[in-house]
Amino acid sequence: MYGRTIVPTGHSDDTIVAIATPPGEGGISVVRLSGPEAIPFASKGFSGKGKLAKARSHTAHFGRFHDQDGHTIDDVVVTLFREPRSYTGQDVVEISCHGGVFITRRILEAFLRLGVRLAAPGEFTKRAFLNGKIDLSQAEAVADLIHAKSGRSHKASLRQLNGELSKRITDLRSKLIEITGLLELELDFVEDGLEFADKKKIEEQMTGAVAQIGGLLATYKTGRLYREGVKVVLAGMPNVGKSSLLNALLRENRAIVTDIPGTTRDTIEEDLIIQGLMFKVVDTAGLRETVDQIEQEGVRRSHDQVRISDLLLLVLDVSRPLGAEELAMAERLVRDLKRESRPAILVLNKIDLGENLNGEISNSLARIESNEVVKVSALTGKGIKDLEEALFRTAMQSGMHFEDMSVTVTNTRHYDALRRARESLLLAIESQRNGESGEFVAVDLRAALDSLGEITGVVTTDDILNDIFSRFCVGK
Ligand SMILES: Nc1nc2c(ncn2[C@@H]2O[C@H](COP(=O)(O)OP(=O)(O)OP(=O)(O)O)[C@@H](O)[C@H]2O)c(=O)[nH]1
Ligand SMILES: [Mg+2]
Incomplete structure (x- = not known):
């Protein structure tokens, strides 16, 4: 009723085959068939104790798989599902063989030579949808999963x-x-x-x-945010240790770090998972006026990243006196973010070198309305755990999660x-x-x-x- 359902064209009643496991070497690989002829086709290459043609649904069969010329390819276990009680709603056969590109390819080729059609991406799930096993949003959930x-x-x-x-x-x-x-x-x-x-x-x-x-x-x-992750942008003046912080969070030397201000030119984005929540951490070029054209473009990109961030990590180097300009920039950035109720964390870096915060500067820092202040040393790793916790806490408090939401x-x-x-x-x-x-x-x-x-x-x-x-x- 009220659906202009257009029955999708293209055949869904022929038999398709594909390697279902990722390419590469592993313990087991699976070649999967679906369609009305799936069982007869599988029988042609299989020799085992019983006959697949007579096998009941949801049964597994050990045997040998060979090509058309009778050459053995591998020992296999064939699992058989009869329609409609299968993933696609059609007869489905899954052939588990030893993991490896060569074996799986040969089994696949054997079927292709027999005239089975190679499946298109997602075609098994598409059939499941067309046969009413799952609806479209469920099919999409399979891809997301x-x-x-x-x-x-x-x-x-x-x-x-x-x-x-x-x-x-x-x-x-x-x-x-x-x-x-x-x-x-x-x-x-x-x-x-x-x-x-x-x-x-x-x-x-x-x-x-x-x-x-x-x-x-x-x-x-x-x-x-669940799917794509919370976008966390590292921003600050050049040389404050943004790239070092990215590396410390990732626990690998991902970004180039040097003592030359203006090292990072382009943005770098990496996934980080903290307590099951995914963050996309972006390292940016240090924010400063510059005549270097490449760096200018980098700075422009940094501002773009800040604009689309979900959460800002504002990095300051507290081993040296902080300039008024730097503080003003920090204050402005955080204020702009707050206006759109996006949170910011103030990261005071290089504490291993001692803190150089005189009274005046502490007062200015207090004016920055960040959600949290964390003291770290990207070099020694001190405080990185605290930073992770602050990230998680801030994401949670900012409604970037609904633990009990059912949908x-x-x-x-x-x-x-x-x-x-x-x-x-x-x-x-x-x-x-x-x-x-x-x-x-x-x-x-x-x-x-x-x-x-x-x-x-x-x-x-x-x-x-x-x-x-x-x-x-x-x-x-
Ligand atoms: N002592 C100490 N040095 C640090 C710390 N974090 C970074 N550094 C040093 O500070 C310098 C600059 O670090 P980077 O991570 O490249 O700084 P950045 O903010 O990415 O700099 P740009 O890419 O130029 O904007 C390097 O020499 C780092 O080794 C720290 O916690 N303690
Ligand atoms: Mg950098």
Whole structure:
């Protein structure tokens, strides 16, 4: 109902094959087949105790795998799933062989020579979607789960895979379908002057839906942080030790460090996981006026990074007297950030050289409204643990997490669809309030339903599907 579902073209009834494990050497690799001929094709290369053709679903079989010419390729374990109780909803065969590029390639080639088609990226999951095993947001969660880099983003994807977002969307849609139905029914009887729908109630329901969508949209910021990490930017004057701090946090010599001010020219970004939360730490060029063209561009990029940061680490070198200019810059940076309620941590570096903070400067430091002040030595590692804790604490306090949130919108496509759904609903509410014909209200309601349907895939087009599944790896 109300779905302009376009059945995706392209064959989904042939048999496909792919190496499901990453390339390289490992204990085990898996070659996976799906399709109506998966079991007959697997049987052609397999010799073991029993016959695969007669095997029951969800069983494993040890044997030999050989190519068309009868040359043994490897000892294998074949796992068999019969439709519809499989990942794709079709017959699925998984051949576990010894890990290694050569063996897996030869097994794959054997199938290709038999006429099995090589799977496109994400095609197994696409079939699962087309066969109704999972909906679209769940399929996308599979990709996110594979790409999850931190404990927290893993958890958010897992919830989505379990269909928690889908459930919310489906509930929302069924309520809206109900009122659209009532409005449309009424339109059929408009000449008889019959009224089925309680106008007030309909408006209430639409307002409720807008609020619910608003709630989901609000989780997106957190969702994005789960997925992409909290963007932490190291900023400060040249030579204060920003690159040294990045290295200390990463515990590796990632960025070039020298005692020449202006060493870092381009920005460097690295992932850092602290207590399961992912941070993207960006080292930038020291902020100063310069005539060097390359450095100028670097400084421009530093400012760009500060602008898009979620959290700022403002680094000062406290082993030498701090200049008024430097303090003014620090104060201004943090103030600008605060205005957008983005947090900053003041990092006082090089404490191993002794602190040179005279009274006046301490007063100025106090004026910088940072969320935390941490004293460290990037050189000796002193205070780095404190800095990590401060990072984690600040991210948590700034609402960059919702521990108990059951549903998080992490996907830009979902966010966009929710936003459009809300727009349409607001238009519907306006028409309703202005006493316009139910026809107008219904049009916008249907648009909202379409937008919501795009999330779960009730409403979909080939373009959406291709875009989503092309981001998968082959074999998934
Ligand atoms: N004693 C001491 N020296 C440090 C510390 N942190 C950095 N340094 C030294 O300070 C100098 C500059 O360090 P960098 O990390 O390159 O500084 P930066 O802020 O990245 O400098 P630019 O890239 O030029 O903006 C180097 O000689 C580092 O070894 C520290 O905690 N203690
Ligand atoms: Mg540097």
